Amino acid sequence: MNNIGVIGAGAFGTAMAYVFANDGNHVTLWGRDQTKMDAMAQSGVNADYLPDLPLPNGLLPTSDFTRLSDMDAILMVVPAQQLRGLLTQTNFDKITCPIIFCAKGIETDSGKLQTEIGAERLPNHQLAVITGPGFAGEIASGKPTALTIAADDPTLGERLQEMLSTPSLRLYLSNDMRGAQLGGALKNVLAIACGIVAGSGLGQSAQAALMTRGFAETSRLGLAMGAKIETLSGLSGFGDLVLTCTSKQSRNFSFGYTLGQTGAFSTGKTYEGVATAKACLKLAEQFNVEMPIAQTVADILDGQMDVPSALTSLMSRPLKAEN
Numbered sequence: 001m002n003n004i005g006v007i008g009a010g011a012f013g014t015a016m017a018y019v020f021a022n023d024g025n026h027v028t029l030w031g032r033d034q035t036k037m038d039a040m041a042q043s044g045v046n047a048d049y050l051p052d053l054p055l056p057n058g059l060l061p062t063s064d065f066t067r068l069s070d071m072d073a074i075l076m077v078v079p080a081q082q083l084r085g086l087l088t089q090t091n092f093d094k095i096t097c098p099i100i101f102c103a104k105g106i107e108t109d110s111g112k113l114q115t116e117i118g119a120e121r122l123p124n125h126q127l128a129v130i131t132g133p134g135f136a137g138e139i140a141s142g143k144p145t146a147l148t149i150a151a152d153d154p155t156l157g158e159r160l161q162e163m164l165s166t167p168s169l170r171l172y173l174s175n176d177m178r179g180a181q182l183g184g185a186l187k188n189v190l191a192i193a194c195g196i197v198a199g200s201g202l203g204q205s206a207q208a209a210l211m212t213r214g215f216a217e218t219s220r221l222g223l224a225m226g227a228k229i230e231t232l233s234g235l236s237g238f239g240d241l242v243l244t245c246t247s248k249q250s251r252n253f254s255f256g257y258t259l260g261q262t263g264a265f266s267t268g269k270t271y272e273g274v275a276t277a278k279a280c281l282k283l284a285e286q287f288n289v290e291m292p293i294a295q296t297v298a299d300i301l302d303g304q305m306d307v308p309s310a311l312t313s314l315m316s317r318p319l320k321a322e323n
């Protein structure tokens, strides 16, 4: 039995809290909204995100940050663009355990990954990453899921893998935090692209082409940034790309689908690919890598291109070799 903390009481933070509590751990789920966290503790359910699943025994919802001071590990599960603000405004002095970053996005202004922001703001903490193919609702209800746990320090990685794997959640170990985060962030941009294609009724052949060429784009940037190809083609990269680019359960795919079908930009949910598309362009420029699909998604989101001209532009690029 371990004490596990989760920062961020949205869909994914709550889902991970369920899994660990169901495995017999003591889990403290911290959310910033006191009214909502009190309501969650009283009603025994997260009404906003998982209304049909009662909180398991051993899961304590709280808005009191000091309750996180005696944990064996803490998962950080707030949207990628919110991380820096949270780390800047919150006092982590009493927290000494490893922190595991779970958001799938790249900071727009800086082009930084979550662990890079973490290392800047929390230079004395041990950092790791959990990422890979898994929808919150399925994970919370105990459906079998395999994710990647990545840590630069292999001893830390092994300890966390052992601590956080459960009968329904199988964690595969990696020492490539950079590759794991890049794959998880870039697939959200590609999911928007695939959603647009599906919503526009362009067919599954086009969707398969986008996924494949999108993976080539991810690999180009990843390798230029020092990621390992085994990571990019593993659960955190290729695996999550397959899941997110083919399922309407994905918010990013659904965002693209609505855009392709109606021309409207959905709002109100966490669509990480929207901000990450812009961040990709910064990294593409910095590492001198071609990313035509990310560029097209960013142009559409910026209103610089409509969907039909974006598709024409992608199809009329100069003919080239596949690799």
Ligand SMILES: NC(=O)C1=CN([C@@H]2O[C@H](COP(=O)(O)OP(=O)(O)OC[C@H]3O[C@@H](n4cnc5c(N)ncnc54)[C@H](O)[C@@H]3O)[C@@H](O)[C@H]2O)C=CC1
Pocket (backbone or CB within 6 Å): 008, 009, 010, 011, 012, 013, 031, 032, 049, 077, 078, 079, 080, 082, 083, 085, 086, 102, 103, 104, 105, 134, 135, 136, 137, 269, 270, 272
């Ligand atoms: N939902 C899913 O199936 C999965 C989501 N993820 C990733 O997890 C991250 C979070 O996603 P979700 O939980 O689904 O999003 P969500 O929109 O359901 O929840 C986000 C939560 O973060 C909180 N939050 C936002 N800004 C905050 C701040 N400054 N301080 C404290 N709390 C703050 C919100 O109040 C909300 O409770 C995203 O990067 C997503 O890509 C990863 C795997 C699966």
Ligand SMILES: O=C(CO)COP(=O)(O)O
Pocket (backbone or CB within 6 Å): 104, 132, 133, 134, 135, 188, 191, 240, 243, 244, 249, 250, 251, 252, 253, 270, 272
């Ligand atoms: O990352 C996810 C599944 O692995 C969830 O994707 P969405 O954020 O698009 O819903």
